[in-house]
Structures are given as structure tokens and as C-alpha cells.
Amino acid sequence: MSLDVATIRKDFPIFDRTVRDGKKLIYLDSGATSQKPNSVIDAEGDFYRFHNAAVHRGAHQLAEEATDAYEGARSKVASFLGARAEEIVFTKGATESLNLIAYAMGNAASGSRFALTSKDQIVVTEMEHHANLIPWQQLAARTGAQLTWFEVLPDGRLDLNSINEVISENTKVVALTHQSNVLGTINPLDAIVARAHEVGAVVVLDACQSVPHMPIDVKTLGVDFLVFSGHKAIGPTGVGVLWSSVLEELPPFLFGGSMIENVTMKSATWAPAPKRFEAGVPNMAQAVGLGAAIDYLSKVGMDKIHEHELLLTKYFLEQLQKVPTLKIIGPTDLELRGSCISFTVGQIHPHDLGQYLDSQGVAVRTGHHCAWPLTRKLGVPATTRASLYLYNFEEECDLLVEAIVKAQKYFA
Amino acid sequence: MMELDSLYQEVILDHYKHPLNKGLSEEYDVQVHHINPSCGDEITFNLSTEGGIIKSITWDGVGCSISQASVSIASDLLLNKTLEQAGSIAEVFIELMHSKGTKDGDPLVLEDAVALAGVSKFPARIKCALLGWMAFKDAAVRIKQLKEPDTRGSN
Numbered sequence A: 001m002s003l004d005v006a007t008i009r010k011d012f013p014i015f016d017r018t019v020r021d022g023k024k025l026i027y028l029d030s031g032a033t034s035q036k037p038n039s040v041i042d043a044e045g046d047f048y049r050f051h052n053a054a055v056h057r058g059a060h061q062l063a064e065e066a067t068d069a070y071e072g073a074r075s076k077v078a079s080f081l082g083a084r085a086e087e088i089v090f091t092k093g094a095t096e097s098l099n100l101i102a103y104a105m106g107n108a109a110s111g112s113r114f115a116l117t118s119k120d121q122i123v124v125t126e127m128e129h130h131a132n133l134i135p136w137q138q139l140a141a142r143t144g145a146q147l148t149w150f151e152v153l154p155d156g157r158l159d160l161n162s163i164n165e166v167i168s169e170n171t172k173v174v175a176l177t178h179q180s181n182v183l184g185t186i187n188p189l190d191a192i193v194a195r196a197h198e199v200g201a202v203v204v205l206d207a208c209q210s211v212p213h214m215p216i217d218v219k220t221l222g223v224d225f226l227v228f229s230g231h232k233a234i235g236p237t238g239v240g241v242l243w244s245s246v247l248e249e250l251p252p253f254l255f256g257g258s259m260i261e262n263v264t265m266k267s268a269t270w271a272p273a274p275k276r277f278e279a280g281v282p283n284m285a286q287a288v289g290l291g292a293a294i295d296y297l298s299k300v301g302m303d304k305i306h307e308h309e310l311l312l313t314k315y316f317l318e319q320l321q322k323v324p325t326l327k328i329i330g331p332t333d334l335e336l337r338g339s340c341i342s343f344t345v346g347q348i349h350p351h352d353l354g355q356y357l358d359s360q361g362v363a364v365r366t367g368h369h370c371a372w373p374l375t376r377k378l379g380v381p382a383t384t385r386a387s388l389y390l391y392n393f394e395e396e397c398d399l400l401v402e403a404i405v406k407a408q409k410y411f412a
Numbered sequence B: 001m002m003e004l005d006s007l008y009q010e011v012i013l014d015h016y017k018h019p020l021n022k023g024l025s026e027e028y029d030v031q032v033h034h035i036n037p038s039c040g041d042e043i044t045f046n047l048s049t050e051g052g053i054i055k056s057i058t059w060d061g062v063g064c065s066i067s068q069a070s071v072s073i074a075s076d077l078l079l080n081k082t083l084e085q086a087g088s089i090a091e092v093f094i095e096l097m098h099s100k101g102t103k104d105g106d107p108l109v110l111e112d113a114v115a116l117a118g119v120s121k122f123p124a125r126i127k128c129a130l131l132g133w134m135a136f137k138d139a140a141v142r143i144k145q146l147k148e149p150d151t152r153g154s155n
């Protein structure tokens, strides 16, 4: 065992509590949000307790400390991703990061490589979370650009057969997820990035389900934008990240304090990135908490976390597939996937299954997982999803399986 | 298991396995389509009246046992009631769903629907139980517009 899960769990206070009349908590919903270690909870609290002041503004010691803590967190995120600090923008979450990109592109001056017209195309995929679909639908509607997409094959992979038609000479943006939050599919980026760059399009990567779970180096990925949410990476809610190597070319999205260079009654000019994209007093305590989360993950080691999750996913897939009528929705080949595992169990509706599992202390997510077009395409109105993280272990899988078998009897 | 059994009463599982009035009639006065955006459940609901009395309710849809049982119960309970009676039964049911487990429901008014009282202790499931009833309320409003057009003000 490369990861000492028992020791890790001691750092996460939530595992001390029980649910539903004294049942041990089996938390299999980290794909929705992860649990937090004490170091993260303390970092956020300590910011308020000891260093709270508006960053980049006050002429006093607390303001200096707050600025150091906030900018320190930015540097931690940057080195975690193999990036430079100037390339990191703090947002409220991945949803805001994606909206920021889409709105900023909508604000681009005509002639800029980001400006879209009715001749241009935006490419997404059928497996996107609503957060990486609707902002692009809306941008297409505002600019007249055409929205096209890669389809999903029945086995849960993207259909890349017609990649050269889907990404055409008119494509300006390709936005896709790194790992599907429903299927667990990890998308092959090389071919997509190569084709997008060949036609001069930028690639926006939704890394919500990959950055928390595997080592990521933005330079190796070759994408132009990458976003993730802190709360899925053992960090606080209310903070997300936008990384990009082309921020300097992009106009702002939100306007106000801190993002300006000069202001008169009639006009304003913008600060350089990343400040240009951080209007207003930012989410300082949350960013500092995210810094602590990254310290924690780095100390455990992202390669070790990844390896642990792969072993665990293998075990979950094997055990789950032994359950009669249980069907995995997504690839079963470990090479193609991560640790979000969706499934259906016979005719039991996922909502009913989830309710039963909850009565046994097992927390899963059920429904369309904010990827409604995907579940529609696959012909399953809803699925049950177990999503894993560094603090999960094999016996939890056995308890899940046991609870599913009991549910089958209950609803028989 | 007590909590769970209060949610999944026998009556509910029976309606789920053998739903009443499921399968859409070819003829209807109004048809509405409702969805539960949080879980993706969908229902199509056909309603017909004669002289203000509900003469037919048929429906089809996909959903969990709670949503399916709840429509099944409603489709039976509201039949042959006037739109006004049915509307007030729906209000009583909606109130029960928001009672957070403090009410049992009046079996004289709600009949089988009192079996859904346990749902009110599970906030995430209230919308499931209400899906069919909201479809009914919507259909009732439309049928009134269709059959009792407001003549005041127009000639």
C-alpha cells in the first residue's frame, strides 16, 4: 500500500462523525465536493483570526501580511500546475472561470483572434458538465457563432473519427473536460490539441476532475486555458482557478476596483493579468485555504494519490461488476479512466438506490450529474455515482456492494 | 431502518410496481410536460373534464418510486372530483409535503396519498412527490382557460 489512508483520514475531522443513527460515514461523493483536512480549515480560519485585511490596498502591516498570504497561495497553485504566478487567476470556482473565459472572448475587439462572428465555430463535447456547455451555448447565441460538438460513443469515449471535420478551419475555441464527472473517461488531449492549434483555435480544459486526482503540468498538456475548483481538491468552497498562457491577450470580464491601471470619469485602462481578471476585494481566506490544500496534496504526493485511486478504481470496478444487473456506465478499461464510477442497478431508480445507500451510511450522488445531454444520449435518465479520493479504501467498496445487494432485496 | 420504511411505505411500492392510469390517452383536453431539473425525472400528464368534473387523467413518465407512486395516487384520487375539489386536495397534499414530518395527513381527504407523509422528512425527495401534483395544477389552470374563457371585457 503506497498510501497510508488510516493516517490521512485522521487529518479529516468529518470522518469522526456518524450519519443516520450511528452509521459510519462512507463518503463516496468527492466528485461533487471533497472533504477538508484540518490544515485547510485552520488556514482559512487563521487568515481571519490573525491576518485579515484587504489585499493590495492598505498601508499597514495586516494588509502586507494578507497580500503575502494571498500571493503566496497564487505561487503555490502556479508551481503545482507547472505554471508561472502571473498565469493564475483566482475565481469563485470553475463555473466562474469558464464564464470568465466565455465573456472575455465575447468582449474581444473585432479582429482579435478571440472575437467570434457568425462564420466561426465553438467546439465542445457531449460529455460536458453544464458549466462547460451553457457558457459556450450563450456565447454562440450572443455572437452568432456555431456550436458543434464531439459525440460520445456507447462505451463512454469521445468519437474522434471525424476530428478534422468537427474541428474545422473556422473553429476558434475547443472546450472540453479532462475527465468526465459522469463516466470517469479521461479524454485523449494530444490529438485534439494538435488539431485545434493547427487551425489556430485555443483549447479550454475543464480540469475539475483531474487536477485533484493526478499530477498535472500545463506545459505538457499543451492547452491554452485550464480551470478547476478548489473545493473538489480538499480546498475551501468559493475559490477556483483559471490558468492561461494567453491571459495578456484577453480583455476583462468583470469591471471594478483593483483591476485597473488608470481611471477618469469617462474611461479606464486595465492592469496587467492576473489582476485585470480579479475585480474587487478577492476571496482571500479561501485562496489561502486552497494554498494549504495544495501543500497537503503535494506532501502526500500527487503521483501517489493517482496510483492509490487507480488501484481503488480497479477494485471497485471488479467488485461492482460482480453484482447481478449492475451496469457500469463508462469505460471499464482502467487505461481510459479515473475514479468517478457511474452505474445503474437493474430497474431500481438511482434516486431510490441512493436513498437506500444513505440509510446504510453510504453517500453517493444520483441523477444526471449536471451533464443532462450526456445521460440523455446514453439513454439512462439518471445514474448512481461513486467517486473516490485519497481518503477512500477498499473495505468501503465492500460495504457499498453489500448495501447495493440489500437495496436489490428491498426494492424487489 | 425505521426512517427508510416511513418513506417507502408498502402502498407506495405497490403503486410504483403497478401504477394506475399510466399510459397516455389519445384524447385529452390539455397535455402538460413537467420535469424535475435536479434529477431529470419527467412526466407527461393528460387531463380531461366534463362540466367542471375531472373525467380522465392519464400520464407517462420516468422517475423514482416516490414520483411515480405519487402521480399514480393523484391520478386515482382526483378522478371524478370537480376542479375546485381537486385543487384544494392538491393544496392539502402540498402542505403535507412541507410539514417536515410534523403531520400525518387526513386520510379522509388524501386517502392513499397519506402514505407519502414520510417524504416530508426527506427534503431532497419532496420535489419527487410533488412532480405529478404540480403537473395537475398546471393542467387545471390551462383547462379552465380553455373551457371557461373570461368573457368579461371581451365581447
Ligand SMILES: Cc1ncc(COP(=O)(O)O)c(C=O)c1O
Pocket (backbone or CB within 6 Å): A031, A032, A093, A094, A095, A096, A129, A131, A132, A177, A179, A180, A181, A206, A208, A209, A229, A231, A370
Ligand atoms: C467536470 C466538472 N466541471 C465543472 C464543474 C463545476 O464546478 P463548480 O460547481 O465548483 O464551479 C464540476 C463540478 O460539479 C465538474 O465536475
